Amino acid sequence: MSIFKTILSKRRTLKILSNSSLEINQPENFSNDINEMLELAGKAPFHYPANTKAVEQHQLKSIAPWRFYVLDSKACRDLAAYYLNHKIEGGKIVQMLNCATALIQATWIPEESDSKERELNQKNIEHIAATSAAIQNLLLSATEKEYENYWSSGGTLRDENFKTLLKIPKNEQLLGSIFLFKDVDTANTKQIKGAWRNKQGKNKDYATFINI
Secondary structure (H helix, E strand, O other), X not given: OOHHHHXXXXXOEEEEEOOOOOOOOOOOOHHHHHHHHHHHHOOOOOOOOOOHHHXXXXXXXXXXXXXXXXXXXXXXXHHHHHHHHOOXXXXXXXXXXXXXXXXXXXXXXXXXXXXXXXXXXHHHHHXXXXXXXXXXXXXXXXXXXXXXXXXXXXXXXXXXXXXXXXXXXXXXXXXXXXXXXXXXXXXXXXXXXXXOOOOOOXXXXXXXXXXX
């Protein structure tokens, strides 16, 4: 089996949860690992550049429609403490922050709209698809480096006060809270595997050849 197929097959969802904060844990070469994950995430294809006005106002100047905001192990513990200190119900999000080696907030930049509701036009659909591809690249890179990972929808981390806390522009939309775990002492933790792994069926269940 090729290395690529091995990594694709090995990638899985895993949540590691604890009701109490674990010791801050930064593996050797952590910064290099994260930077390489982000670099490979940036190899994802995108159809349209992010809207010019948003890029001009942003400290991050890439024309790609995605943005990544990284919290290391200490920042994860500090964020868990923020939940506790402000009496915010975080559920499994806080339990994962108590264990996580890193959290990466993955957002996409919508097109401007006069509507209060975010318009799901073709460009925005393309931006979401591109950001999803970038996230998948990141997850595969994390798997190759032996970081367990979980792509969460974010839960309470989607709220505006957390955007402000994490210095994420309010116009950006959270597509994934990516929890990474490596060398975690799991003695007093709960581990939950992805519920849908290997349940997608065979090729014949989701793909077909078309003759004309």
